[in-house]
Amino acid sequence: MSEADRISSLVYDRYRSLPRRGKPEAGLQWTLLAAVLKISEGAAGQSVQREVVALGTGSKCIGRSAMSPTGDVLNDSHAEVIARRSCVRYLTEQLCAALRGDHNSVFCPSDQRGKWKLRPGISFIFFSSHTPCGDASIIPMIDSQVQPCPPVKAEQDNRVTNQDSETGGERRSGETGGVRKRLKVSGDDARTGDDSQAQHETPVERNAETAESDSVQLPDIHRTGAKCVPGGPADPLGPGSGYHSVGLLRVKPGRGEPTLSLSCSDKLARWTALGFQGALLSHFLQGGLYFRAVVVGKCPYSQQAIERALNRCAHVSSLPEGFSVHPPEIMQSSLEFMHSRTNTRPSHSDGQGRVVPCGAAVSWCAVSSRPLDVTANGYKQGVTKKAVGTPQARSLISKVELFHSFLELLATVDDSQLPESLRGKELSSYWDYKQAAEDYQQAWDALRSQVFPLWPRSPRELLLFCRDPP
Numbered sequence: 001m002s003e004a005d006r007i008s009s010l011v012y013d014r015y016r017s018l019p020r021r022g023k024p025e026a027g028l029q030w031t032l033l034a035a036v037l038k039i040s041e042g043a044a045g046q047s048v049q050r051e052v053v054a055l056g057t058g059s060k061c062i063g064r065s066a067m068s069p070t071g072d073v074l075n076d077s078h079a080e081v082i083a084r085r086s087c088v089r090y091l092t093e094q095l096c097a098a099l100r101g102d103h104n105s106v107f108c109p110s111d112q113r114g115k116w117k118l119r120p121g122i123s124f125i126f127f128s129s130h131t132p133c134g135d136a137s138i139i140p141m142i143d144s145q146v147q148p149c150p151p152v153k154a155e156q157d158n159r160v161t162n163q164d165s166e167t168g169g170e171r172r173s174g175e176t177g178g179v180r181k182r183l184k185v186s187g188d189d190a191r192t193g194d195d196s197q198a199q200h201e202t203p204v205e206r207n208a209e210t211a212e213s214d215s216v217q218l219p220d221i222h223r224t225g226a227k228c229v230p231g232g233p234a235d236p237l238g239p240g241s242g243y244h245s246v247g248l249l250r251v252k253p254g255r256g257e258p259t260l261s262l263s264c265s266d267k268l269a270r271w272t273a274l275g276f277q278g279a280l281l282s283h284f285l286q287g288g289l290y291f292r293a294v295v296v297g298k299c300p301y302s303q304q305a306i307e308r309a310l311n312r313c314a315h316v317s318s319l320p321e322g323f324s325v326h327p328p329e330i331m332q333s334s335l336e337f338m339h340s341r342t343n344t345r346p347s348h349s350d351g352q353g354r355v356v357p358c359g360a361a362v363s364w365c366a367v368s369s370r371p372l373d374v375t376a377n378g379y380k381q382g383v384t385k386k387a388v389g390t391p392q393a394r395s396l397i398s399k400v401e402l403f404h405s406f407l408e409l410l411a412t413v414d415d416s417q418l419p420e421s422l423r424g425k426e427l428s429s430y431w432d433y434k435q436a437a438e439d440y441q442q443a444w445d446a447l448r449s450q451v452f453p454l455w456p457r458s459p460r461e462l463l464l465f466c467r468d469p470p
Helices: 003-017 079-098 156-168 264-276 276-282 303-310 341-348 399-411 429-435 438-450
Strands: 033-040 048-057 059-061 077-078 107-109 114-116 122-128 177-184 197-202 250-254 258-262 292-294 329-332 360-365 374-376
Touching: 003 033, 003 048, 003 122, 003 292, 003 329, 033 276, 048 177, 059 360, 077 177, 077 258, 079 107, 079 122, 079 264, 079 276, 079 360, 122 276, 156 264, 156 303, 258 264, 264 292, 276 399, 276 429, 276 438, 303 329, 399 429, 429 438
Parallel strands: 122 292, 292 329
Antiparallel strands: 033 048, 033 122, 048 360, 059 077, 107 114, 177 197, 250 258, 360 374
16 A cells, blocks of 8 residues: 555544534535644654544635634634644644653654754644645646536637737626636535535637537646635636636635635645744744645646645745745545545435535544534534624634633743743733744745735734633
């Protein structure tokens, strides 16, 4: 068995071991799965232990108007983001264990006061059952796959493509010379916030009297539902492979309105330079934590596309000490996720309605208390409208709950053992503590200026929440 298959098999086994709550209904729903695995290697790599320490499912996002200034709602519930946030929860508990002197923690003291590092032989691998949304999922289609772009007359190819590039690919519906053709893309290829299929409208010249033999099938690509960030280059929306531009930042679509959530391709690319630990845990860590490998399950896949998407930070320079670019090894497994859309279709019967994405998101991590967390629409699944805004409605991986876990970690540290970034400062809000992680913020500034100048900034007013009153 290949290493990629070993990794995916472990993840699928962990998923199967979880309760039914939050999982798709057989034959009716599908979902996406992601996970973080801890790799423990013995001396000289003689023994290797693999353990799933965090897992997430989901394919939804909320729109900007639904975001909360108290940090109590999950903005982005794509599987990759749920898995990473679940891993932050796991790492926070591991740091607490290290501070108590637990030698089974993944962390050990570094040579800097108040700072910790991974124990020798410990590393992490990221798994996704599907190609991450955004740039990595813009890949060529093979002949056997259904193409979303209809045939275009060969003599019209250049004229249509040129027109689309000049007008940004958007024609008013009243324009003469063409009609707008609605194109549906498989939900496995494009994830949206509200629908199982991403629908794109693209202008295509059609002639009802043209014989099929006079048309040619343009080379086509899998398309992503993620939209180019405002203020930057746009997709040309041309036919076939001219529909998308590659290498661009993209935001995920939401329930009928734009979101502020960047695509999973963009977030994975950012983690190659900043690490996946986030700003808060950076206070206690000697440097960033990086995935040594990314494994993708069986799905439409292009090695070239995912390397292009994830390695956009390869040439970043002037990063502070402890941060550096770590391009992960990228592998694909031959094993498909049991609740992928393509695996759901065969068990779907006529009269059941269409196959749709599961509305719930599952979070699990290897922590000692309440490892499982199931949400829907950004809140705990099953909460009533009356409960929204109370602690009972919060996900355990929401911003405010992870902030509380960080503050509990902080409370266990003697003032004399605080890291330099937290000594002698009056900090109270989530924003304060994030900004005080100066090395992390310096690394993020370098990344923005050199690679991602159009990365949207979260509105400050959404990050000013503090600890719950007693």
